[in-house]
Amino acid sequence: MPDPSEPLHLPAPPEGANAPLHGLTLLLVEDSRFACDALRLICQRAGARMRRAETLSAARAHLRLYRPDVVVVDLGLPDGRGEGLIRDLCLGAAGRPRPAILGFSGDPAGRGAALAAGADGFVEKPVVGVAGFVAAIRRSLGAPPVQMPLAEAPDPADPLALHDDLARAAEMLRVRPGARVYVAGFVEGVARSAADMPLARVASAARRPGADGQRLAALLATRLAKPVAPLIAPRAGSPPYPAAQSE
Structure with missing residues (x-):
């Protein structure tokens, strides 16, 4: 099992001009390897680069050095609640634009908590469609919707x-x-x-x-x-x- 104190850098997807998330970097703050693998497959197909942190402390360490375009935060993590990280990201650092932020949870009630903390959107587990996840990312960035040549169902996770x-x-x-x-x-x-x-x-x-x-x-x-x-x-x-x- 990877050291949860360090962010896990996952391979970059192949480049593709038609990929709706091409060129974006996403940080997934998620303690489940299974959920991470499912989103990794979606990001690869959509053209985004994904990095993962298993804990709040690992995410904060990563964010001190790097600024992803999008941060997807699971609300229940081993060292605390994801809403705290969402609030901190919304405050941001002086002179640095904040990333787009999405809450992530298997509990539908997490939507209200994530949005109240300042998230730009919410994604419920399981992620049942590539198109829906991509649309949520693009909405959080203020980007227009796109027609995607992607199958609706994501590939099976590991x-x-x-x-x-x-x-x-x-x-x-x-x-x-x-x-x-x-x-x-x-x-x-x-x-x-x-x-x-x-x-x-x-x-x-x-x-x-x-x-x-x-x-x-x-x-x-x-x-x-x-x-x-x-x-x-x-x-x-x-x-x-x-x-x-x-x-």
């Missing part, structure tokens, strides 16, 4: 990244029971991105006051016991786990 996210969550529940609310929110976002709604529902319940996280830990163990390849739902939308509805 199942190994999904497995790593679930393994990380299971380990955190084991060694850091006080982090239950953060871990449950993390798992809910990952599960929604993977079209695993039974896991998303259990994770959502584990975020509630008084929950103990035991059912979530048990379901994570069940998921991690399965082979890696079937972890992502087929494009047709069938559940990734045959017995999911009974769990």
